[in-house]
Amino acid sequence: MITIKDMAEMLGISTTTVSNVIHGKTSEVSQKTVERVEKILEEYEYVPNISARSLTQNSSKIIGVAFKCRKDKYINLFTDPFFGELIGALEAEIRARGYFMMTYTSNDISEIIRNVLTWNVDGLILVGMLHDDFIRIKSRYKNPTVLIDSYAPREIMNYVNVGLEDEEGAYAITRYLLKMGHRKIAFLADNMEGADYTRYLGYQRALADSGLEMEEENLLIFHPGTVERESSLRELYYRCKNYTAFMCCSDYYAVLLMNYFMDRGIRIPEDLSITGFDNNLMSRVVRPALTTVGQDVTKKGRLAVEYLLKMIDGIEPAEWDVKLPTELVIRDSVRAVGQAAESGGEMPDGEERESRAV
Amino acid sequence: MITIKDMAEMLGISTTTVSNVIHGKTSEVSQKTVERVEKILEEYEYVPNISARSLTQNSSKIIGVAFKCRKDKYINLFTDPFFGELIGALEAEIRARGYFMMTYTSNDISEIIRNVLTWNVDGLILVGMLHDDFIRIKSRYKNPTVLIDSYAPREIMNYVNVGLEDEEGAYAITRYLLKMGHRKIAFLADNMEGADYTRYLGYQRALADSGLEMEEENLLIFHPGTVERESSLRELYYRCKNYTAFMCCSDYYAVLLMNYFMDRGIRIPEDLSITGFDNNLMSRVVRPALTTVGQDVTKKGRLAVEYLLKMIDGIEPAEWDVKLPTELVIRDSVRAVGQAAESGGEMPDGEERESRAV
DNA sequence: TTGTATGCGTTATCAG
DNA sequence: CTGATAACGCATACAA
Secondary structure (H helix, E strand, O other), X not given: OOOHHHHHHHHOOOHHHHHHHHXXXXXXXXXXXXXXXXXXXXXXXXXXXXXXHHHHHOOOOEEEEEEEOOHHHOHHHHHOHHHHHHHHHHHHHHHHOOOEEEEEEEOOHHHHHHHXXXXXXXXXXXXXXXXXXXXXXXXXOOOOEEEEOOOOOOOOOOEEEEEEOHHHHHHHHHHHHHHOOOOOEEEEEOOOOHHHHHHHHHHHHHHHHOOOXXXXXXXXXXXXXXXXXXXXXXXXXXHHHHOOEEEEOOHXXXXXXXXXXXXXXXXXXXXXXXXXXXXXXXXXXOOOOOEEEEOOHHHHHHHHHHHHHHHHOOOOOOOOEEEEOOEEEOOOOOOOOHHHHHOOOOOHHHOOOOOOOO | OOOHHHHXXXXXXXXXXXXXXXXXXXXXXXXXXHHHHHHHHHHOOOOOOHHHHHHHHOOOOEEEEEEEOOHHHOXXXXXXXXXXXXXXXXXXXXXXXXXXXXXXXXXXXHHHHHHHHHOOOOEEEEEOOOHHHHHHHHHHOOOOEEEEOOOOOOOOOOEEEEEEOHHHHHHHHHHHHHHOOOOOEEEEEOOOXXXXXXXHHHHHHHHHHOOOOOOHHHEEEOOXXXXXXXXXXXXXXXXXXXXXXXXXXXXXXXHHHHHHHHHOOOOOOOOOEEEOOEOOHHHHHOOOOOEEEEOOHHHHHXXXXXXXXXXXXXXXXXXXXXXXXXXXXXXOOOOOOHHHHHOOOOOHHHOOOOOOOO
């Protein structure tokens, strides 16, 4: 590893001059020196030492990306296609902009804080954080920060949240189910805060707009990590006769249910309709293909980086709460029932079915 | 951000003493001073500046993880559940050992080299590298390096490869198909090098052990990225009558085929048996659930880090070519045909079917 | 037991 | 146009 000092000595000039050439400040250097320096730069394949640069610049060129995860989901977090795509998008955009990505996955906020401070990262992207987590981080880390999919209150300034139109997405798919004639629609989630709560709001509004009342018994709320248990699934299996459709808050749960039910003789969608949320790889791969609410995860990642870098450059973002649109993705897991079926079960509002492909 | 110097001044002592306390060299410091320093350390929540530390130690505590990807797969790489799980496992292990992970995803090797050198990473984990890539990287980067799933020749020393018993895995699943009475077994892959070639070898050996000849027409080799094209799928659809089973080199291709065929009226496994490779999320989620070859991706990631850190600590690894075992995962995508069917189609060798769950 | 001095590689200031 | 020189934060050899 050759250093600036090495090269300066070899050429018998000062480190300043070499540094100037490296940074393209050629107006301050004679043409001849520039050429000599550039030659040796090439020859020895000089690569700057970022640690040293960070020290003088007080900037690391690192974007920290911190994922808060449940303890039991530790290793598996990125098995979830959503997180996989997100991290891929973040990495691509961060590197395209000349920064480096350092990821921390932990359920221990103070560990995240330590890492972020120790590396003096120029900016921070936070995924899966709750309100309190964010407050704690912000109290120690002062650089620009972007949240992804958080529903933190707006008391704290100097942050941007990049999220999803959860309410509208849930509204759209519930409305679709209603148009297909469904009246007993179960709502399945594993919590009632943040995104899932907002989705619940959309679900409820759609019902109300159709003159339907929210019924307590249609709300199927489990604790995180418990839906996949055999006992939960069995319970859902017994109760599913009460509904004609399940609206699930994630593709994962939808697929889980669908397979459990199908393996036990229930036909989807003939006997029961099911919808998901996210438009994951899974929802495409499964048969019947899942009707779901789509989001552009790649765009979400790209936008998060874009906003963050703007803030790093000292530009105040125009928006503080960016919400990406959702899209109703109609596939094969919902069928028309009752009146809607008799009238031919045609698509409402001219929405078109997606052509099938993995 | 408080520094050692700040604290030394506040206490009226030297930076050396503070530094010693921080590093637990308390034998060299009086009990009283230790306490004073520790108090201020806590109070001001001191966090070391790694850039500065890297500079003096000539070690960054960073493990670089570089993924080589096809240009068109750029962003989507981690959508693949395999890479998702792998990166999760790597990150967890790296951090548990007190290091930091920096990821680079690129199809440009020189970019990867630049990044690795610029950060002076202590060790490097390489995924998806071809032989030439590895040679190039090694010519400039001298620190310990671990390959994952590479089939590079052994000329270069100072590296460990963590891979899979591809040959045995392919042998096992082909043998299983043979026992189930299949004779016309197509082999589907998108290349004929590295892992896929080794799998081909296993496939061939199983046929030979059953006294069967490899037939040219049973080899379905496409170019990378072309299998998913409509034209390729159509071709496979037309040709599939010639076979009773497809052995695919990845779960992804198996699921792709299965859905394409099923959507066109072919029943799986009644009309056609299909097997995959990897035991991905997808293979579990799909119906019929996929019979496949399983591997422990999390363990693979953990082992890679383990070997790398050993080398960083100056310990010569006991093995240079670690191959993790595979496991035959029997689910529902293969049925018994011919004689095997008549004799009841029972499982060979007492292998048991896995109970179904997502 | 504690302190001084030096160097790691880079950049920036300022004087020549 | 060029070059000393100091500074970033930390660790360590050596001196006291």
